[in-house]
Amino acid sequence: MSRAFTDNINSFNVSNNFILTAADDESKTLAWLSPLEPQVRHQDICEQRVDGVGDWLLETKEFRNWYNGNEHGGCDHTVLFCYGDPGVGKSYIRYKMIKEGQTKVIIADNR
Amino acid sequence: MAVACFYYDFASPEAQSPTNMLGSLLKQLLPVPGAIPVEIGQRFWGHKKVIGGRKLQLPDIVKMFTSLSPLRRTFICVDALDECVPKHLLEVLDALGQILRRSPNTRMFMTGRPHILGAVERKLGGRTASVPIKPRDDDIVTYLRARLSKDTTPEVMNSGLENDIMNSVHEEVSETYVEVGAR
Numbered sequence: 001m002s003r004a005f006t007d008n009i010n011s012f013n014v015s016n017n018f019i020l021t022a023a024d025d026e027s028k029t030l031a032w033l034s035p036l037e038p039q040v041r042h043q044d045i046c047e048q049r050v051d052g053v054g055d056w057l058l059e060t061k062e063f064r065n066w067y068n069g070n071e072h073g074g075c076d077h078t079v080l081f082c083y084g085d086p087g088v089g090k091s092y093i094r095y096k097m098i099k100e101g102q103t104k105v106i107i108a109d110n111r
Numbered sequence: 112m113a114v115a116c117f118y119y120d121f122a123s124p125e126a127q128s129p130t131n132m133l134g135s136l137l138k139q140l141l142p143v144p145g146a147i148p149v150e151i152g153q154r155f156w157g158h159k160k161v162i163g164g165r166k167l168q169l170p171d172i173v174k175m176f177t178s179l180s181p182l183r184r185t186f187i188c189v190d191a192l193d194e195c196v197p198k199h200l201l202e203v204l205d206a207l208g209q210i211l212r213r214s215p216n217t218r219m220f221m222t223g224r225p226h227i228l229g230a231v232e233r234k235l236g237g238r239t240a241s242v243p244i245k246p247r248d249d250d251i252v253t254y255l256r257a258r259l260s261k262d263t264t265p266e267v268m269n270s271g272l273e274n275d276i277m278n279s280v281h282e283e284v285s286e287t288y289v290e291v292g293a294r
Contacts, residue, residue: 017148017149018143018146018147018148018149019146019147019148019149019152020145020146021145021146021147021152023145025147026145026147028155029147029151029152029155030138030141032155032158032167033134033135033137033138033151033167033172034130034131034132034133034134034135034137034138035126035131036117036126036127036131036132036134036135037135038116038117038118038135038139039139041118041120042116042118045118050253050254050257050258051257052250052253053250053253053254054250056247056250057242057244060242062240062241062242063242065240066218066220066240067218076238077238077239077240078211078217078218078219078238079211079218079219079220079221079231079235079238079239079240080218080219080220080221080239080240080241080242081221081222081223081227081228081231081232081239081240081241081242082220082221082222082241082242082243082244083222083223083224083225083227083228083241083242083243083244084222084224084225084243084244084245085224085225086224088244088245088246089244089246089250090190090191090222090223090244091118091190091191091222
């Protein structure tokens with residue numbers, strides 16, 4: 001561990017990779033990384049979203065290849081860019097994608 | 112699996128600087144609540160030792176991303192890229208490209224208006240697939256039904272009025288899209 005870090009008496013190493021910090025130090029570190037809290041906007045989107053709208057995207061070849069990796073050995077697209085005019089629902093489709101991803105993880109964990 | 116998201120907004124151009132944007136993604140991806148990765152802690156305490164503190168730099172954040180669990184599947188979502196101020200956009204796309212190169216289990220989902228597509232493809236090259244988002248008939252019907260079900264004055268609603276609303280809004284949205292699409 002570096003000298004700079006051992007100088008902080010409120011922190012101690014819990015593994016090779018992480019350091020447990022006092023709550024105050026943790027919040028200072030997070031605020032130093034960024035003062036922004038996009039989770040608030042995310043919560044608004046979740047509450048306004050209508051189930052079922054935008055589900056078609058999950059069935060597209062582009063989404064499946066991006067989410068699962070290209071299973072046919074072609075170019076692996078690690079970025080999916082959804083574009084459209086204002087008001088077509090891009091933000092809400094993005095939320096659907098996140099929800100879908102989390103659902104799949106829960107299913108995998110239960111096996 | 113980890114997911115981080117960011118929403119650009121025209122109303123906050125200065126607050127949504129590239130360092131603040133990427134820093135907010137980074138802090139959503141910290142894998143252990145209550146514990147800070149050594150790489151990030153070292154940099155934080157190192158910066159604090161400089162009088163007045165040193166401002167976080169973009170290359171620092173890119174390096175810190177790669178210190179997170181490299182085997183974990185990670186999804187980074189960025190909404191409304193077109194609302195990022197132009198002087199920051201290329202810088203942000205460059206940084207996201209570097210993160211992708213160094214973190215093979217990371218995938219990114221982005222949205223924006225069509226005129227941003229060129230910048231995304233130039234900066235992220237062959238890594239990018241793109242999908243046009245259009246209002247679909249069944250989406251419009253589902254959305255309208257959901258909104259009508261939350262009507263705060265249901266006593267003035269009847270099946271005739273509901274059908275009129277469904278038909279007129281549906282036609283209006285379809286015509287708007289045809290006009291926009293024909294430009």
